[in-house]
Each structure stands twice: as structure tokens, then as C-alpha cells.
Amino acid sequence: MFDYSERPDLAPYACKSGESRGRRYLETSGDPRPMFERDRDRIIHCAAFRRLEYKTQVFLNHEGDYYRTRLTHSLEVAQIGKAVARRLRLNEDLTEALALAHDLGHTPFGHTGEEVLNQLMQGFGGFEHNYQSFRVVDKLEQRYPDFDGLNLSWEVREGILKHSSPHDLPTTILDEFLPGVVPSIEAQLINYADEIAYNNHDIDDGLKSGYLTLELLKGVELWARMASRVRERYPAIDDRRLVARTVSALIGMQITDICETTWANIQQFNVNSPDDLRQVNRVLVHFSPVVEAESLALKRFLKERLYRHHKVDKMRVKAEHVLSRLFETYVKRPNLLSPKYRRRIEQDGVERTVADYLAGMTDRYALDDYRVLFETVERG
Incomplete structure (x- = not known):
């Protein structure tokens, strides 16, 4: 007989x-697996998770097969999160x-898509991808006969909703999840696993795209220090392997720093249970001051040199145009939506329904939908 009980060493x-x-809804399936294990599997098998394969991280999906997508990013966040856990x-x-669910509500075209939808939804509740992830689950x-959503545990739902301190959420939603109180240590951890992964x-x-160079990165203290250690160990290493080993060393160092800092905080505040954490009401998971400062410098570098690169800006203009035209068209002519979405209009309003529809699109589906609606000449 298999033992389905929870790990005894937690x-x-x-x-x-x-x-x-x-x-939220009572279930009588008789599945003996622990609840959080079942939650993870429900997330992996949902349609929104599969669509992450074709959603942008930084580079649009059609620009190359080697760039990260929302799916590979989520897997990397899960890997880092589990290493710390x-x-x-x-x-x-x-x-x-939590790692696999944290980006389920992300739009096509990365953060540009989120910014565009948020602007278009001003006056209708705005758009924020953490709250959208919560709406998804x-x-x-729609996979179960007795309820909408995945009927995940309270702890997973809270962690999704409180990821990266979402703002402007409906009070009717927040009231269910201890507003003003920090989430579990596991949920706090995802914020930093996310940051480590995307940086x-x-x-x-x-570097693969050519928008960054190793020469530029020499001015980033965190990168320079770790790259120097790699070169000391492997003096004849070529640039491609240097990048791979330095990225690996950076991730390993930041994981170690998170573990040591978090453990020190757990001891300092005498947290011996999840209830203790709620009473202390502090974020216990974070970098040490030195690594925090270096990480902020790295983020500033990426913002200036990569996210604002003129070629990335060109992609951003394209994404803004596509999503804006689609949103305006579907709001004016909701009859173009499928029956599945038209049925939601009475309850959610046309703007929120259209935002749900667009947020669920992959990059290529959004581009294809734009071509169907607005391009009159078929491409050969």
C-alpha cells in the first residue's frame, strides 16, 4: 500500500x-494525495498553463526558439523555489x-501587454496580472462539473493573490485573505525565486540577442564578481561557456544567500508555526543587504540596457498597436466574441470580458487574430 501522507520532515x-x-467548494473525490500536491497537478493540467509556452518573457515568441517564454520562466522559478524550500x-x-501558477494571468507580449490592458481598463477596474492569475484559477x-475554476486550496489562492504586493484589488476578494497580513513563507519565497529567475x-x-555584451556587463558588480571567479577556475574558458557558468554561479549564490538570510530571520523572530508568522507579520524571505543592493543595481542595468533597448521598444510599439486595436474592436462589437465569452458579459461587463479574452491569448494567437480582423490581403 502506498503511503500518501505528507512528508514527515517539514x-x-x-x-x-x-x-x-x-x-472553496467541498469535494468528495477520495484522492489520498496531499492537498498541495493535487493543487500543483491541477495547475499543470490547466489550459492557461499550456498557453504559457507561447507567451513572451522579453522577446516576442516568433523571434527565436532559444529565448525564454512564460512557460520556461515558470519552470525556472519552480526549480529555484524548490531548491530553497x-x-x-x-x-x-x-x-x-505557487511558482507554476504565478504567471497564469500574464498577457501576450510580456509586461507591455499588461501595461496596455491596464491603461485600456482604466475606469473598469484596471488590469493587474497577479489578480488575473487569481481569476484564472x-x-x-472550466474543467469541473460542479464549479468554475480549479478549486485550489486557500493557501495557494492567497499566495497567488499576494504575489509581489498587488494593488487596487476588489475589497470583496481581499477580505477573504487576511488583508494587511503577510502570506506563508512559501508564498514569500516565490517573489524572490521569480526575481532570481528573470534577472x-x-x-x-x-547576450544571445546581441542587445547586451560581456563588455557592458563588466560594469555590473554582481556579474563581474561571479564571472571573475569562473575565469579563475577555468582560465581557458570560451565566452559561451563563461556565460553559462556565470549564470549558474549567480543563481547558486543567490539561493544560498536567500536560505541563510531567511533562516536567520526565522530564528530572530522565533517563528515556529504558520500562525507565528501571521502574528509577527513580517516578510522573512529576502536577500542580505549586500546582495540586495547588488541585485537592485543589476535590475537597473537590465532596465536601461535591455528593456529600453531601441529594438525592444519597436516590439513594444507593435504589441501596443495590436492589443489596442483588438480591445477597441471587441468592445464595440462583442458579437465577434465566441459564445463562451458572450455569456460572461452580463455578469462581468463587456470590458472585463474582452480583457479576459485578450489576456488569455498567446503572442501568435493575438497576431493571427489581428491579421484576420484587419489585413485584407492574404500572404502567400
Whole structure:
């Protein structure tokens, strides 16, 4: 007989499936697996997760097969999150579920898509991708006969909603999830796993694209220090392998720093249970002051040299045009929406329904939809 019980070596401050606040809708499936493990699997099997394969991280999906997508980014966040969770004896299933779900609500065309939709939705509740991820798992996925959404545990839903301090959320939603109170350590961890993943893979992708160079990176203290260590160990290393080994060393160093700093905070504030954490009400997961400063400098560098690169800006203009035209057209002519979406208009309003529709698109689907609606000449 298989043992489906939760791992016995979890730390006392870790979240445990057996102590969960439960699901919104009662289920009687008889599945013996721990709740957070089942949540992770529900996320992996949902349609929104599969669509992440064709959603932009920085570079548009059609620009090359080697650049990161939202899917590969989510997998890297899960890898980093689990590495930290294992060392701190946190709940790896909960950590992985949150990592895989944190970008489910992201638009096509990366953060540009989010900015465009937020602007278009002013006066209609705005648009924020963390809240959209919550809408995906709580309402928009339709896989079960008795309820909309995935019916995830309270802890996973809270972690999705509180990822990266979302703002302007409906109070009716926040009231269910202890507003003003920090989420679990596992949920706090995802914020930093996310940052570690995108900083390092954006360096890698930026170098592959040619928008960044190793010469430019010499001026970034964090990169220069780690690259120097790699060169000391491998004096004859070529540039391609240098990049790979430096990125790996950076991730490893930041994981170690997070573990040591978080463990020190857990001890300092005497957190011995999830309830203790709520009482202390502090973010315990963060970098040490030195690594935090270096990480901020790296983010500033990426913003100036990569995210504002003139070729990235050209992609941004294209994305703005495509999403704006699609939004305006569907709001004016909602009859063009499929019956599935038209049925939602009465409850959610036409603007929110159109935003849900566009946010669920992949990059290539948005571009194809634009061509169908606005291009009169078929391409040969």
C-alpha cells in the first residue's frame, strides 16, 4: 500500500496540507494525495498553463526558439523555489504550485501587454496580472462539473493573490485573505525565486540577442564578481561557456544567500508555526543587504540596457498597436466574441470580458487574430 501522507520532515513553520483552510467548494473525490500536491497537478493540467509556452518573457515568441517564454520562466522559478524550500524544510508542493501558477494571468507580449490592458481598463477596474492569475484559477478555467475554476486550496489562492504586493484589488476578494497580513513563507519565497529567475535568464537572453555584451556587463558588480571567479577556475574558458557558468554561479549564490538570510530571520523572530508568522507579520524571505543592493543595481542595468533597448521598444510599439486595436474592436462589437465569452458579459461587463479574452491569448494567437480582423490581403 502506498503511503500518501505528507512528508514527515517539514519544519514546524512550513505550511501543511493537513492544516489547510481548505477549498472553496467541498469535494468528495477520495484522492489520498496531499492537498498541495493535487493543487500543483491541477495547475499543470490547466489550459492557461499550456498557453504559457507561447507567451513572451522579453522577446516576442516568433523571434527565436532559444529565448525564454512564460512557460520556461515558470519552470525556472519552480526549480529555484524548490531548491530553497528543500533547504529550509518548507512545503515543496505548495512552493511549486505557487511558482507554476504565478504567471497564469500574464498577457501576450510580456509586461507591455499588461501595461496596455491596464491603461485600456482604466475606469473598469484596471488590469493587474497577479489578480488575473487569481481569476484564472478561481473562475476562468472550466474543467469541473460542479464549479468554475480549479478549486485550489486557500493557501495557494492567497499566495497567488499576494504575489509581489498587488494593488487596487476588489475589497470583496481581499477580505477573504487576511488583508494587511503577510502570506506563508512559501508564498514569500516565490517573489524572490521569480526575481532570481528573470534577472539571470534575461542576461542570458540579452547576450544571445546581441542587445547586451560581456563588455557592458563588466560594469555590473554582481556579474563581474561571479564571472571573475569562473575565469579563475577555468582560465581557458570560451565566452559561451563563461556565460553559462556565470549564470549558474549567480543563481547558486543567490539561493544560498536567500536560505541563510531567511533562516536567520526565522530564528530572530522565533517563528515556529504558520500562525507565528501571521502574528509577527513580517516578510522573512529576502536577500542580505549586500546582495540586495547588488541585485537592485543589476535590475537597473537590465532596465536601461535591455528593456529600453531601441529594438525592444519597436516590439513594444507593435504589441501596443495590436492589443489596442483588438480591445477597441471587441468592445464595440462583442458579437465577434465566441459564445463562451458572450455569456460572461452580463455578469462581468463587456470590458472585463474582452480583457479576459485578450489576456488569455498567446503572442501568435493575438497576431493571427489581428491579421484576420484587419489585413485584407492574404500572404502567400
